[in-house]
Amino acid sequence: MAEQLLRDALAEDPGEPNLSSLLGAALNRQGRGREAEPLLRHGLALEPSYAKGHEELGRSLLQQGRSEEAIASITRALEIDPKLHSAQLILVHALSDCGRADEAERRMQAFLQADPMREWLVKAAELHRTGKLEQAEHIYRQILQRDPKHLEALRLLAQVALASEHYGQAEQLLKRAIEVAPDYLAAWIDLSRAQLERLDLDNALASIERAAAMSPGSATVQIHLANVRARSGRHDQAIETFRRAAALDPERPAPWIGLGNTLKTIGRQAEAIDAYRQAAVLRPGNSESWWSLSNLKTFRFTDADVAAMERELAAQTITDETRAQFSFALAKALEDRGDYPRAFTLYAQGNRLRRKLEHYDPVQTEVINERIRTVFHAAFLERHAGQGHPDPAPIFVVGLPRSGSTLIEQILASHSQVDATHELPEAGRLVLRINRARADRIAYPEAARELEGDAWAALGRAYIDDTRKYRHGAPRFIDKMPNNFASIGLLALALPNARFVNARRHPLDTCLSCYRQLFARGQPFTYDLTELGEYYLEYEKMMAHWHESLPGRVLDVQYEEVVADQPGQARRLLDFCGLPFEDACLRFWETGRAIRTASSEQVRQPIYASSVGFWRNYERELAPLINIVRPVLPALG
Helix, strand or coil: CHHHHHHHHHHHCCCCHHHHHHHHHHHHHCCCHHHHHHHHHHHHHHCCCCHHHHHHHHHHHHHCCCHHHHHHHHHHHHHHCCCCHHHHHHHHHHHHHCCCHHHHHHHHHHHHHCCCCHHHHHHHHHHHHCCCHHHHHHHHHHHHHHCCCCHHHHHHHHHHHHHCCCHHHHHHHHHHHHHHCCCCHHHHHHHHHHHHHCCCHHHHHHHHHHHHHHCCCCHHHHHHHHHHHHHCCCHHHHHHHHHHHHHHCCCCCHHHHHHHHHHHHCCCHHHHHHHHHHHHHHCCCCHHHHHHHHCCCCCCCCHHHHHHHHHHHHCCCCCHHHHHHHHHHHHHHHHHCCCHHHHHHHHHHHHHHHHHCCCCCHHHHHHHHHHHHHHCCHHHHHHCCCCCCCCCCEEEEEECCCCCHHHHHHHHHCCCCEEECCCCCHHHHHHHHHHHCCCCCCCCCHHHHHCCHHHHHHHHHHHHHHHHHHCCCCCEEEECCHHHHHHHHHHHHHCCCCEEEEEECCHHHHHHHHHCCCCCCCCHHHHCHHHHHHHHHHHHHHHHHHHHHCCCCEEEEEHHHHHHCHHHHHHHHHHHCCCCCCHHHHHHHHCCCCCCCCCCCHHHCCCCCCCCCHHHHHCCCCHHHHHHHHHHCHHHC
């Protein structure tokens, strides 16, 4: 709109320098730096002391990849007006694009040190860096009480919110930051991260594309752009963007790891291995590249790989996170060689290290589960049955991680009437929706007692509307969030025609497989054998409750039975979901869809039986776990 107004004005007053400069700025904001450049140069020829004009010319040049010329223009702007904050930030970006990272850091520090509250900020940043997030948050909030527009305090407080998984709060803080400084590149990147975590994919893409227009030569921005494209299902674009990032910063392993993850997701395993290998060559101490190779499951390390990982693991200065990743990767390598005792020692080490980084209270888990069972009893469920939204589209696949849920998903997703999506957060957000509707302090699950017919239907409609963006036109779709097993009662009332499939596997194989898996996020109960066993019993107790209170609503699918009789179990599964049989469901490994879970490579091949009873390789080491889950073992023989 600004562009059109300015063009109309210039038609009446051609060449007017202020209008030309403003039009150049409007074009810059749209990422059209090449068109903006002649307009800005025209304005500066008539008004050479206009600092903002030099800054805008710098933006235009930066968008065209002419970073050195941009630095000269922005430097001239700051010579004219040293207090031009937006130009100071743009100069930092331009210096970074040119590879002058040290100078960019000095400029950024000088920018921050001009702030009268810099001592507070430095103290908070140090607390933040050492993981003392609550203390850092307190200082950031004090700074914002004095100066609500303090850019760095807004962004750093948003980073605390991101680390605490309060993504909505992070998004609001970052939006305030870019209102104050529309060209704050770091804030745009973090805003895209927050939106991506909320699976607000369209806005996440728009935010990171804005950052890319501001700083097209930044490998960091390209990596973030590629991540958003990958998560949005634009895998070909993501691959191209990761390669562009690697070309911009050839010494950096991150683009190669991201490229490997994307190639793995779409089933191009050989290329994924090459990408991870390249990351390891660039930086042998980068544990993520080695762990990513091990996470392919079907990949086998060489003797040279094992020796390299042992050298890195022996280093005294690596972080706990790095040591944990190397421990899991090396454990997998030794396990594949049949050296189970040494493998378990490394798995135990990795799990101990990761458990220290997690916040998990097993007592709280038991308490909330008991509260859910108390509210969603059989009479309550019967009283509200049929009041929800009638759409039959959702098929919820629930259970514990590593229990065969991805295999079930692959069988269903091979059907022409079923869309596969992701492990969706929308069911969990129904709880937040219930809590927001309360003016008092009563929260879920107790707040559900006061919901009546229209409220249940509204919850179901909200879920269907919110998940529509993940679907591709099929009449049915899968939500494979395993932790939804605790919310079956809520979902059954909100969506009375939804189907629920419970993925089951021998408890010791399930728990061991969880213990051997370093999850990218979530599942904090998996890093301690005692907590893992107790969580398994909670899961069993919760599923027994739903079977008793909602008879016939949940189908148990036992992994071992699928392995023994895939055709029979596939037909049973399709019948339960109300789907006609299709041969493609028996050839699920031929499905070309993207798969993001840890089982992605395993389900790209026909069913195999080698994972059944795998726990016996670690029977002695699993004694503490066996003692805990013993009550549920007799039923399995």
